[in-house]
Amino acid sequence: MHRPLNASARRARSVPAALGMGVEEELLLVDAATLHAAPGASAVLKRCAAEAPDRVSAEITTLQVETKSRPHLHTGELRDELLTLRRLVARCAEREGMGVVASGLPVLGDVVPPPITEGDRYAHGMDTYRALHDEMSMCAFQVHIDIPDLACALDVANRLRPWLPVLLSMSANSPYFAGRDTGYASWRALAWGRWPVAGPPPYFRSPAHYEEVLGALGESGALVDPGTVFWDVRPAPRLPTLEVRVADMTITAEESVVFAALIRALVAVSLREAERGEPAPAPSAEVLRAAYWRAARDGLGGSGLDVITQKAVPAALLAERMVTHALPALEAYGDAALVTSGVRRLIAHGCGAARQRAAARGGPLDAVVRHLIEQTVADPA
Numbered sequence: 001m002h003r004p005l006n007a008s009a010r011r012a013r014s015v016p017a018a019l020g021m022g023v024e025e026e027l028l029l030v031d032a033a034t035l036h037a038a039p040g041a042s043a044v045l046k047r048c049a050a051e052a053p054d055r056v057s058a059e060i061t062t063l064q065v066e067t068k069s070r071p072h073l074h075t076g077e078l079r080d081e082l083l084t085l086r087r088l089v090a091r092c093a094e095r096e097g098m099g100v101v102a103s104g105l106p107v108l109g110d111v112v113p114p115p116i117t118e119g120d121r122y123a124h125g126m127d128t129y130r131a132l133h134d135e136m137s138m139c140a141f142q143v144h145i146d147i148p149d150l151a152c153a154l155d156v157a158n159r160l161r162p163w164l165p166v167l168l169s170m171s172a173n174s175p176y177f178a179g180r181d182t183g184y185a186s187w188r189a190l191a192w193g194r195w196p197v198a199g200p201p202p203y204f205r206s207p208a209h210y211e212e213v214l215g216a217l218g219e220s221g222a223l224v225d226p227g228t229v230f231w232d233v234r235p236a237p238r239l240p241t242l243e244v245r246v247a248d249m250t251i252t253a254e255e256s257v258v259f260a261a262l263i264r265a266l267v268a269v270s271l272r273e274a275e276r277g278e279p280a281p282a283p284s285a286e287v288l289r290a291a292y293w294r295a296a297r298d299g300l301g302g303s304g305l306d307v308i309t310q311k312a313v314p315a316a317l318l319a320e321r322m323v324t325h326a327l328p329a330l331e332a333y334g335d336a337a338l339v340t341s342g343v344r345r346l347i348a349h350g351c352g353a354a355r356q357r358a359a360a361r362g363g364p365l366d367a368v369v370r371h372l373i374e375q376t377v378a379d380p381a
Contacts, residue, residue, distance in 0.1 A: 015265075015268045015269065015271075015272055015328055015329040015332045015333075016268050016271050016272065018073045018333055019073075019145050019146045019147075019264055019267060019268060020071035020072065020073055020145070020146040021071065021072055021073075021078065021143060021144065021145050021146075021260050021261075021263075021264045022068070022069050022070065022071045022072065022143070022144040022241070023068075023069045023078065023082060023141070023142065023143055023144070023256060023260050024066055024067065024068050024069075024141075024142040024144070025066065025067045025082065025085070025086070025102070025141060025142075025249060025250075025256060026059055026064055026065075026066045026139035026140055026141070026142075026249055027064065027065055027066070027067065027086070027089055027100050027101065027102055027139065027249070027376070028063055028064055028100070028101045028102075028103060028106055028137070028139055029041060029044060029063055029064070029065065029093055029098045029099070029100060030098060030099045030100070030101055030106075030108070030109075030369060030373070031097065031098060031099075032094070032097050032098055032099050033097070034108075035099075035107075035108055035366050035369040035370070036106075036108045036109035036110070037063045037106035037108065037109035037111050037114075037137060038063065038098050038109075039061075039062040039063055039114075039115040040062070040093070040096050040097075040098050041058055041059070041061075041062040041063065041064060041065050041117065042058075042062065043096045044056075044065055044089065044092045044093050044096055044098070045057070045058060045065060047092035047095060047096070048065070048088055048089060048092050051088055051092075052085070052088055054068070055067060055068055055069075055085055055088075056068070056085065056088070056089060058117050059117065060116060060117055060122060060125070060133075060136050061114040061115055061116055061117060061136055061137050062114075062115045062116070062117055063106065063109075063111065063114055063115065063137045064137065064139060065089060067082070067085040067086065067088075067089060069081045069082060069085065071144075071146070075257050075260070075261050075335055075338055078257055078260060079253055079254065079256075079257040082253040082256050082257065083253040083377070083379055086100070086102070086253055086376055086377050087377050090373075090376065090377050099369075099373040100373065100376055100377075101369060101372035101373055101376055102139075102173075102249050102250060102251050102252070102372060102375070102376040103139065103173055103174060103248075103249060103251070103352070103356070103372050104138060104139055104140070104172075104173045104174025104186060104187070104188035104248030104249050104352075105135075105137065105138050105139070105174040105176065105177045105178075105187055105188050105191075106137050106177065106178060107176045107177075107179070107356070107365050107368050107369050107372070108176075108178070108179050108365055108366070108369060109178060109179075110178070111137045111178050112134050112135065112178060113131075113133060113134045114133070114134075114135075114136055114137040116133065116136075121224065121225070124224050125224050125228070128221065128224055129195070132194060132195060135177070135191040138174070138188040138191060138192060139188070139248070139249035140188070140192075140245055140247060140248065140249060141171065141245075141247040141248065141249050141250050141256060141259065142243055142244070142245040142247075143243070143244045143245075143247075143259065143260045143263045143264070144236055144239060144241035144242070144243050145241055145242050145244070145263065145264050145267045146240065146241055147235070147240065147241055147242040147267070148240075149240075150207045150210070150235055151206070151207050152271065152274070153235040153242045154204045154206070154207060154210055154235065155270070155274050155280065156242055156267055156270040156271060156274070157201055157204070157233045157234065157235075157242065158203050158204060158280040158281075158282070159270035159273060159274070159280045159281070160233050160244065160266060160267070160270060161200055161201070161203065161233070161281070161282075161283065161288065161307075162281050162283055162307045162308055163266060163322055163325075164200050164232050164233065164246045164288070164292070165288065165291035165292050165294070165295040165304060165305065165307065166295070166304065166315070166318045166319055166322050167244075167246050167247055167259070167262075167263070167322075168186060168189055168246050168247065168248075168292060168295040168296060169185070169295035169298070169299050169300050169304050169315045169318070169319070169351065170247075170259075170300050170315075170319050170343070170346055170351055171186075171246070171247035171248050171250060171255075171259060171351065171352070172184075172185035172186035172189070172248055172295065172296065172299035172300070172351045172352065172353045173185075173186065173248035173249060173250060173251060173351065173352025173353055173356070174186050174187045174188040174189075174248050174352075174353065175187065175353040175356050175357055176356065176360075176365060176368060179365060181357075183297075184296050184297050184353075185295075185296060185297065185298060185299030185300075185301075185351060185353035185354070186248050186295070186296040186299065186353065187296070188248050189246075189248070189292060189295070189296040190293075190296050192230070193292065195230055196217075196220075196222035197217055197222055197223065197228065197229050197230050197231060198230040198231065198232070199231065199232060199288075199289070199292060200231065200232055200233075200285070200288045200289075200292065201231035201232070201233060201234060202285070203280075203282045210235075214226075214229065217229070225237075226238075230245075231245075232244070232245055232246035233245070233246065242267060244263050247259060248352065250352060251352045251355065251372065251375045251376065252375055252376070252378055252380070253378075253379075254342070254380055255342065255346075255352075257338070257342075258338060258339055258342030258343070261330070261333070261335040261338055261339050262322070262323070262326055262330070262339050262343075264329070264333070264335075265326035265327075265328075265329035265330045265333065265335065265339070266322070266325070266326050266329075268329035268332075268333075269325060269326055269328060269329050272328075272329075281307075281308055283307035283308065287305070287307050287310060288307055290305055291304065291305040291307050294312075295315065298315060299315070299350070299351040299353050299354060300315050300316060300319065300346055300347065300350060300351040300354070301315065301316075301350055301351070301354055302314075302315055303315060304318045306318060316347045319343055319346070319347065320343070320347075323339060323340060323343055326339070355371075356368050356371070356372070359371035359372075
C-alpha cells in the first residue's frame with residue numbers, strides 16, 4: 001500500500017465515533033445436479049424462517065434470496081454473522097436439492113426472462129419496467145452505514161461519488177451470464193445501468209434539491225416507490241442509514257467484511273471533511289459513466305479512470321489510493337490491518353471475476369459454479 005501520510009498527520013485527523021454498519025447479501029440458488037440457476041426461493045425461505053426469522057428474505061426473482069445482518073460496530077462480529085447466514089441458506093438449500101452461490105449473475109441456466117416473485121409490488125414493477133426485468137437475476141452486495149440525517153447523507157454521497165468506480169472494479173464478480181463469457185468483469189453493472197434510476201447518483205446541492213429531483217422522477221413514472229431509487233449510493237428509504245450498493249455480490253464473507261469496513265471508513269472520513277468545510281469533489285456524470293464502464297470491463301486487473309484528474313491509471317493504484325484516503329478512520333476503528341491485507345489479496349489474486357475465470361480454466365463452466373458453491377461458505381480463518 002502507498003502511505004503518503006505520515007503517522008502524526010494521520011493521528012491529527014480525528015474521525016467520528018464508530019458508525020454502525022449492516023450488510024445485505026443477495027445469493028443465487030442453483031440445482032445441485034445441473035448447477036443451473038434454480039427457482040427454489042420459496043421452499044428455502046420457509047426453512048430459513050424456522051431457524052432465523054427476519055434474517056433471510058425474498059428478492060425480485062425466485063432464483064434469489066437475500067440475507068440481512070444486524071447492525072454491528074465490530075468487523076469480527078459482522079463476519080461471524082455473515083458466515084452464519086450464508087451457511088444457514090446453504091444448509092436449507094441443500095435440503096431442497098440446491099446449492100448457493102455468491103456471484104453477481106447466474107453462471108449457468110435459462111434465466112432470460114427470470115421467474116419473478118409473486119406480489120403486488122413486483123407485479124407493479126413488471127408493468128412499469130417490462131423487459132428491463134429480463135436480466136434481473138442479478139445480485140448485489142449492499143452496506144448500510146449509520147448517518148445522522150438526510151443532509152449528512154447527501155453530503156457524504158457527494159464525497160463518495162469519485163470512489164464508486166473504484167469500489168466497482170474491486171468487487172467485480174459477474175463475468176459469466178447464462179453460460180456465456182460476457183467479456184466484462186461486471187456484466188451486472190452494465191445491465192443495471194440501463195435502469196432509469198441506477199448507477200452513480202447526481203451531485204445534490206441540498207435536501208431540497210434531492211426532493212425536487214425525486215419529485216420529477218416520480219412524475220416521469222420512473223419510480224414504483226421510494227425503494228426503486230436504485231442509485232449506487234443513496235439515503236436508505238426505510239432506515240436512518242446511507243446505503244452503498246455499487247458492488248457485485250462478493251464471493252466470500254471475508255471479502256464482504258473488508259468492503260463493509262472500507263466503506264464505513266470512507267463515510268467517516270467524509271463526515272470529518274464536511275465538518276472542516278472542505279468542498280466535495282463534483283466529477284461530471286459523463287466522466288463517471290466512462291469510469292464505470294472501464295471498471296466494469298476490466299475489474300481490478302486493468303486500468304481505471306481517475307475521475308478527478310481524468311487520467312487512466314492502473315485500477316490497483318486507484319484501490320491503494322482509496323485505502324490511503326480512508327486510513328485515518330481505518331486506524332481509529334482498528335480495521336487497518338483487515339482492509340490493507342484484504343485489498344492486497346485482491347490485487348494479488350484478482351477480483352471475483354478474475355477468480356471465476358481462473359476456475360474455468362477455459363473449460364466447461366460447471367467448474368466455476370462448483371468453485372462458487374465452495375467459496376460462498378468458506379471460512380479462511
